[in-house]
Amino acid sequence: MTKKNRLFLLLSPFTFYSLLFFLGPMLILFIFSFLEPGIYGGVEWNFYHDNYGRILGWADGEFEDFDIIYTIIFLRSLRLALITVLINLLICYPAALWISNLNPKLRNFFIFLITLPFFASLVVRLFAWMIILKPSGILNQVLISLHIIDEPILMLFTEGAVIVGMVYVLIPFMFLPLYASIEKIDLKLIEASKDLGANKFITFFKITLPLSIPGIIGGSILVFIPSLGNFIVPDLLGGAKVMMIGNLIEQSFLMGRNWPFGSALSMMLMATVVIFLLFYVRSVSKYENETETIK
Amino acid sequence: MSKLVQIISANKKFKTPEGERVTALDDVSLEVNTKEFITLLGPSGCGKTTLLRSISGFEELDSGKIIIDSQEMRNVPPYKRPVNTVFQNYALFPHINVENNIGYGLDVIGIPKPERNRRVKETLQLVGLSGYENRKPIQLSGGQQQRVALARAIINRPKILLLDEPLSALDRKLRQAMQLELKNIQNELGIAFIFVTHDQEEALTMSDKVIVMNHGKIVQIGTPTEIYDNPTNEFTAQFIGESNFFTGKIDNIENILTIKTTCSNTIYLKNFDKSKIFKEKNIDVFIRPEELLLESNQFTEKYFIECVVKQIVFLGTDFKILCDIGNNKIIHSVIRDAHRSNIDKCKIESKIKLYYNPLSFKILKND
Numbered sequence: 001m002t003k004k005n006r007l008f009l010l011l012s013p014f015t016f017y018s019l020l021f022f023l024g025p026m027l028i029l030f031i032f033s034f035l036e037p038g039i040y041g042g043v044e045w046n047f048y049h050d051n052y053g054r055i056l057g058w059a060d061g062e063f064e065d066f067d068i069i070y071t072i073i074f075l076r077s078l079r080l081a082l083i084t085v086l087i088n089l090l091i092c093y094p095a096a097l098w099i100s101n102l103n104p105k106l107r108n109f110f111i112f113l114i115t116l117p118f119f120a121s122l123v124v125r126l127f128a129w130m131i132i133l134k135p136s137g138i139l140n141q142v143l144i145s146l147h148i149i150d151e152p153i154l155m156l157f158t159e160g161a162v163i164v165g166m167v168y169v170l171i172p173f174m175f176l177p178l179y180a181s182i183e184k185i186d187l188k189l190i191e192a193s194k195d196l197g198a199n200k201f202i203t204f205f206k207i208t209l210p211l212s213i214p215g216i217i218g219g220s221i222l223v224f225i226p227s228l229g230n231f232i233v234p235d236l237l238g239g240a241k242v243m244m245i246g247n248l249i250e251q252s253f254l255m256g257r258n259w260p261f262g263s264a265l266s267m268m269l270m271a272t273v274v275i276f277l278l279f280y281v282r283s284v285s286k287y288e289n290e291t292e293t294i295k
Numbered sequence: 296m297s298k299l300v301q302i303i304s305a306n307k308k309f310k311t312p313e314g315e316r317v318t319a320l321d322d323v324s325l326e327v328n329t330k331e332f333i334t335l336l337g338p339s340g341c342g343k344t345t346l347l348r349s350i351s352g353f354e355e356l357d358s359g360k361i362i363i364d365s366q367e368m369r370n371v372p373p374y375k376r377p378v379n380t381v382f383q384n385y386a387l388f389p390h391i392n393v394e395n396n397i398g399y400g401l402d403v404i405g406i407p408k409p410e411r412n413r414r415v416k417e418t419l420q421l422v423g424l425s426g427y428e429n430r431k432p433i434q435l436s437g438g439q440q441q442r443v444a445l446a447r448a449i450i451n452r453p454k455i456l457l458l459d460e461p462l463s464a465l466d467r468k469l470r471q472a473m474q475l476e477l478k479n480i481q482n483e484l485g486i487a488f489i490f491v492t493h494d495q496e497e498a499l500t501m502s503d504k505v506i507v508m509n510h511g512k513i514v515q516i517g518t519p520t521e522i523y524d525n526p527t528n529e530f531t532a533q534f535i536g537e538s539n540f541f542t543g544k545i546d547n548i549e550n551i552l553t554i555k556t557t558c559s560n561t562i563y564l565k566n567f568d569k570s571k572i573f574k575e576k577n578i579d580v581f582i583r584p585e586e587l588l589l590e591s592n593q594f595t596e597k598y599f600i601e602c603v604v605k606q607i608v609f610l611g612t613d614f615k616i617l618c619d620i621g622n623n624k625i626i627h628s629v630i631r632d633a634h635r636s637n638i639d640k641c642k643i644e645s646k647i648k649l650y651y652n653p654l655s656f657k658i659l660k661n662d
Binding site for chain 1: 351352353372373374375378379380382384386387388389390391399400402403404447448451
């Protein structure tokens with residue numbers, strides 16, 4: 001048996017598995033998004049484009065209405081996701097920079113700490129945030145006892161709470177790629193920069209930052225995608241007030257029992273993510289072509 | 296000439312991961328004059344790179360002083376020191392092109408564009424890289440990268456250029472070409488070079504002054520010829536060029552010193568200072584392999600070492616003969632190209648005489 005055939009055989013179970021359980025459901029979603037919703041849920045097998053029409057504006061108003069609210073929710077999701085990425089970047093970059101300069105033992109300990117929350121259930125961790133943020137919660141009590149505020153302020157069920165939650169949940173996704181690319185930077189380059197007369201700040205902006213761009217892009221994408229489609233965090237911390245596209249999809253499927261509409265929304269979300277991913281792949285491969293490390 | 300760099304009893308210890316303390320610099324003192332080409336020569340781990348890094352400011356000394364241009368350097372950060380470094384693996388910035396790599400030192404201190412561009416162009420010309428401005432470092436050969444590293448380091452016109460084994464990654468031909476080129480560039484710029492290497496050939500070719508280091512200590516300072524001809528210790532004698540060492544007892548002191556070696560040969564040595572010879576003490580002497588010849592002349596006919604040929608090695612222009620002088624002690628003789636015809640007379644396991652001039656033997660130790 002040739003090496004190639006053996007590899008093919010070894011990989012075939014996994015390939016089959018991912019085709020069946022990954023591409024399969026996607027295909028179903030894609031097909032459903034062009035079908036007529038059944039009256040009692042399910043689908044009627046007729047071609048039907050008003051699922052997209054409701055979102056994008058050509059629904060005729062006879063059976064389905066165009067509603068601007070979907071666009072608003074979509075844009076809000078986009079905005080919240082981008083804010084989450086930005087805040088995550090601002091938190092994780094200094095942390096990654098600092099940790100990559102520690103000695104190896106401490107470094108591994110901190111990386112362990114950052115991945116530690118993964119060991120507890122997401123829902124449990126978000127309930128903890130609810131306890132912190134609710135009007136009678138820890139944060140309000142502390143602020144009141146410090147006389148910074150007189151009465152509890154509304155923190156839970158706001159966009160702020162959703163952002164806090166998403167930033168918290170997605171920190172490892174930003175930190176790890178950032179850390180990986182900062183840690184990879186040759187210390188000699190930093191020394192060379194200082195040797196040539198650049199102080200810490202100039203060295204950071206001219207050497208460290210540009211060389212960590214792959215990590216910044218990678219981390220941003222990894223945070224952006226799950227926060228764009230997130231529905232657990234806005235569900236628990238945003239309540240009914242802060243609805244994101246993830247919640248909308250969830251509701252269309254489960255409460256509205258409108259599978260084709262949910263599928264259409266999912267496809268729109270997918271399209272957005274794919275566009276961002278293409279951008280990522282292009283910019284990273286371009287970057288790597290240019291700056292492959294010197295052998 | 297004024298003293299550009301003074302290093303006064305520098306000490307530095309490192310902690311190993313196992314918790315031991317390793318001495319990198321042990322009471323090192325030296326001086327560098329303006330326009331001087333100095334080489335720090337020694338095996339890896341001898342402290343030469345540590346010394347270089349202390350001058351550039353990336354290592355802080357445990358004790359001792361570094362004075363550059365009559366300014367104490369303690370607590371002066373690397374970016375404020377009037378030195379620039381050519382790093383061992385060049386450390387070129389991979390994300391910017393050749394022009395910006397070279398102009399980096401000017402850009403960070405805010406030199407105006409027109410002057411910056413003029414100087415970059417000049418420096419590119421000096422190192423022979425005009426036309427490569429827009430290449431990324433990855434798109435250059437090893438030799439070209441080396442030139443960029445050099446150009447980047449000299450563009451700020453430092454008082455001293457530090458070079459950390461810059462030629463070690465190049466092949467032999469290129470290395471020899473670069474050695475001459477470096478020397479020319481140094482003459483042209485008139486700045487002091489401190490060059491770190493473990494390659495004795497490099498040290499001898501380029502330097503005005505060689506500083507031989509071992510185990511964190513300076514073992515000898517001198518011009519290349521001094522170091523080669525009159526090594527003051529066994530380490531230098533062995534590290535720079537090859538040497539045949541003999542230990543023995545002094546038999547007779549007259550015009551000629553007669554030494555009975557531990558391998559029961561007799562060696563004759565002229566050119567010594569009678570007042571410094573102690574008859575009752577052991578004496579260590581050495582001779583360079585190229586001073587041991589297969590044929591005699593009027594000066595050498597009475598002086599020879601008898602030995603058995605063990606191996607003959609062809610070195611290109613020269614032959615090297617390894618001979619046993621008894622007690623399994625092997626000595627080397629290098630036969631130059633001109634005497635090649637004599638090689639045919641040597642057969643493995645045959646007895647030969649290696650002639651020498653008694654002036655060629657040198658005393659290393661007599662205590």
